[in-house]
Amino acid sequence: MICYVDFSNFSIDEFFGMSDDSNPLMMLIWIIPIILFVFYGQRIQLIITSSDIKKKITELEQFRNDSRNSLVEYVKKNLSPKDDVSQKIDRFIEYFTIMPIDVDPNGIIPKIDHFVRSREDVTRKQVRSLFTDIDMMEVTKIQNLLEIATTLQLLHKVVRHLFLTAKKQNNYPLILPLQMILPMIMEHAYALNDAVPTFKHGQPIGDGIGPLIVGGMMLSTKKQNIEIETVYSESELEGRKIILLKAEGPYATVGRPGKATEKLVEKYKPNMMIMIDASLKLEGEETGSTAQGFGAAIGGIGTDRFMIEEIATKQNIPIFSIIIKQSINDAISLLKKEIIDQVDDVKNQIHEMINDNTNPNETILIIGVGNTIGVSQ
Numbered sequence: 001m002i003c004y005v006d007f008s009n010f011s012i013d014e015f016f017g018m019s020d021d022s023n024p025l026m027m028l029i030w031i032i033p034i035i036l037f038v039f040y041g042q043r044i045q046l047i048i049t050s051s052d053i054k055k056k057i058t059e060l061e062q063f064r065n066d067s068r069n070s071l072v073e074y075v076k077k078n079l080s081p082k083d084d085v086s087q088k089i090d091r092f093i094e095y096f097t098i099m100p101i102d103v104d105p106n107g108i109i110p111k112i113d114h115f116v117r118s119r120e121d122v123t124r125k126q127v128r129s130l131f132t133d134i135d136m137m138e139v140t141k142i143q144n145l146l147e148i149a150t151t152l153q154l155l156h157k158v159v160r161h162l163f164l165t166a167k168k169q170n171n172y173p174l175i176l177p178l179q180m181i182l183p184m185i186m187e188h189a190y191a192l193n194d195a196v197p198t199f200k201h202g203q204p205i206g207d208g209i210g211p212l213i214v215g216g217m218m219l220s221t222k223k224q225n226i227e228i229e230t231v232y233s234e235s236e237l238e239g240r241k242i243i244l245l246k247a248e249g250p251y252a253t254v255g256r257p258g259k260a261t262e263k264l265v266e267k268y269k270p271n272m273m274i275m276i277d278a279s280l281k282l283e284g285e286e287t288g289s290t291a292q293g294f295g296a297a298i299g300g301i302g303t304d305r306f307m308i309e310e311i312a313t314k315q316n317i318p319i320f321s322i323i324i325k326q327s328i329n330d331a332i333s334l335l336k337k338e339i340i341d342q343v344d345d346v347k348n349q350i351h352e353m354i355n356d357n358t359n360p361n362e363t364i365l366i367i368g369v370g371n372t373i374g375v376s377q
Helices: 012-016 024-078 086-093 108-129 134-168 172-200 206-218 257-268 303-314 327-332 342-358
Strands: 224-227 230-236 240-247 271-280 290-294 319-326 362-370
Touching: 012 134, 012 224, 024 086, 024 224, 024 362, 086 108, 086 134, 086 271, 086 303, 108 134, 108 303, 134 172, 134 271, 172 327, 206 240, 206 319, 206 327, 206 362, 224 257, 230 257, 240 257, 257 303, 257 362, 271 303, 271 327, 271 342, 290 342
Parallel strands: 240 362, 271 319, 271 362
Antiparallel strands: 224 230, 230 240, 290 319
8 A cells, every 4th residue: 555645734834833932842953052152162163263273383384394404405415514414403493582671772772783693693603613614605595594494483383382272271262363363474484485495596586676776786886895794885976976885795694784874974974875675565566666765764673774763863864765565475585577677767766866855076875775695796
């Protein structure tokens, strides 16, 4: 016998009791999720968020290991270390610098400058001590590669610490700031990881556009050392004396423009200063676009900028700036065509600035700011 069930009169509302507020099934369907999210909501959110953060931490760990191994391999393959350098490189990567106390900020800039320069000098000496014979170019390249590995190591440690702390305490609000800043951290990490081959080969980077422009203006002039890894020369433009300053290339260094500017201002008493530097672009801006402005266009920890501003204020010297915009990835990776195509335009802007703001027989100091790796003068 075959039985047929008639579903023609079936009602979902009656089945679930939607028309009856006292139906226990419907009460459970609505109340159980609410109870779960009230008591376990943070834990559920933490589990969902953790999977993505774990992947990023694994990426950071890989970047750190790759940069370290790449440095060790480069040293062993291309140079002549006295002994196995792996252990000493690991020690260098763990280096840290304790900033001076800032409860009383008066006089803190010279202290910061002393600690930072001392670290640079000590690192340079220790790098030299690893080899029987090494030239200045290789020393500066290794210093930069160490900085990359150290920064990636720090990023990995900080992100891992914040993640494990939040997970240990089942504290979702603690992981929210990490989730928000992680894309920016990863952007810097990707840029640093991509920069390793460029520094190994000693190729120009986007940040070197300032030294590239000023270095081109120095080609037919006599270069003189003014500070550690910093050179200057004299030139002339339409009856005006031009003092050109940049880091000494093609080494991987930014030089010491602050101290050098102080000495040149005392010596030449310039009527005007022009600074050319790379600058991080905002989202939506084109790579290689330029802009003019006022003030000291120089990044870093701030000591060089302070020195330049201080001497310019004392001598009442106006500071003009030209910036070439680029992303963080552009700044520390191989120099792009969009950036180098701006060289002639920036030189024209420099000439306009000089003609519009100075008179014949006056002196202008032009500073090319940035890492001058692969850029001679």
